[in-house]
Amino acid sequence: MKNIDYIIVGDGYAALFFAHQLILNNKSFVVFSEQKKSASQISAGIINPVVLKKFTTFWKAQEQINFLKKSLKEIETYTGESYFIDSPIYRIFHDENEQKLWLKKSENEELKYFLDKNFDHLNIVKNDFLTGKVNQSARLDVKGFFSGILSFLEANGNLVKEKLIYSEIDTSSSTYKDFHFKNILFCEGMGVKENPFFSHIEVNPNKGHHIRVKLSESIPQNITIKKKHFLFPLENGLHFYGGTYDREQIHHEIDDSAVDQLQKGLSEFYPYDFDIKETHFGFRPTVKDRRPIIGRHPKYRNLFVFNGLGARGILNGCYFSKSLFDYIENNIPLHEEISIDRFHKKDA
Structure with a gap:
């Protein structure tokens, strides 16, 4: 024993x-x-202190970001590897109203360290109303x-x-x-x-799909792009795009409607051809x-x-x-x- x-x-x-x-x-x-x-x-491995639908933050966001960075440094001491990827999120604005809301929220005490006030224009992708950078955002090498x-x-x-x-x-x-x-x-x-x-x-299941795609035109490799979903590079020439949220269709098969949603979402801001190489899904355990x-x-x-x-x-x-x-x-x-x-x- x-x-x-x-x-x-x-x-x-x-x-x-x-x-x-x-x-x-x-x-x-x-x-x-x-x-x-x-x-x-x-x-996806997204490390993000901002809810990017409404430009709000969440309970203990700064404390959680700080503690994660400290913990990953500690883990590196015994695995010998760093899993922190400095790949900030750039949120594509849908219209001028979102720009104004972002700037207004950036004055908020809880959000001023996360919402960058300087807007950017990204190459290749469609971002007519520019993008906002989420400071302190990154990714984990999952x-x-x-x-x-x-x-x-x-x-x-x-x-x-x-x-x-x-x-x-x-x-x-x-x-x-x-x-x-x-x-x-x-x-x-x-x-x-x-x-x-x-x-x-x-706990209730929330089904999430993502696709792995081959892009015909390359995009900036050191950032994560977000409109409806997240787009970022993987190590094998593919890009991750996702993920969806679904509390209804919780069977253990790929949902064509979710794949269609992802395809349309990516096409909204990536105006070139892409091929879906893989589709994955999982069930997040969520609480009311x-x-x-x-x-x-x-x-x-x-x-x-x-x-x-x-x-x-x-x-x-x-x-x-x-x-x-x-x-x-x-x-x-x-x-x-x-x-x-x-x-x-x-x-x-």
Whole structure:
């Protein structure tokens, strides 16, 4: 029987950023990975402090950006790789009203460090009303991040490449097969619906598609372009364009309507030929109040959940992994806006 501090179930952003907290604090752990492509692993990797539909920001945006940069530097010390891509977002304005709204919002105390007041004109793409640059925006090298960290975990004996069987968890003795654990953390995204301990939590699937395209005319390579969706270069001569949001069509197949939406969206500002080479989709775990769900099982006190990261999986996963670690290890209460207890209060 092997004694460990943590079993982590899942291998998306929540799981790996929490694993990072354990590495920093010299905790023993294993990560159970089914070796499937999670929603995290096919995500765009956009690091963005601004809601680009209405030009607003969100709770703790600056703190999350700062903490992510610090965490990625720490991760670089043991994987030997940097996954931070300095590729700022340029939002194409639809009309003059959007320009004026952007400038007005840039005076806002919360937004003045994010919304650049100097507009730009981009080559190749259609941007008749210019573009606004989102300061402090960037991208994560998603493929490199997952490959690098999972390889590190495997090399150090922290990775178990199999599905965890819930029925084999013995809660009375805190054992699972050959492991004696102090805590189990479930970071399963929409897979939580199959979890008998946390299937009740209020996460809903939001299906997102993206396409990978071959462009006939090259665009600036060091930026991310956004109109309806995001366009940026990948390492193999393709470009990523996406992703869509769909709460209705949640079957496990490609939706032609989503692909059509993406094709039309790209054609709006890219006036040249392009070929769709790949189509991908995943299911983001979302919550009505747009806050993660983090906390302890009401009966089994060493079972925990970290879920509901939504479309901001990188920022939420990174920042709130520290909150969860401090909650478990140091008895520091979770903020009521992210705690699973906010749902229990409703039931009371």
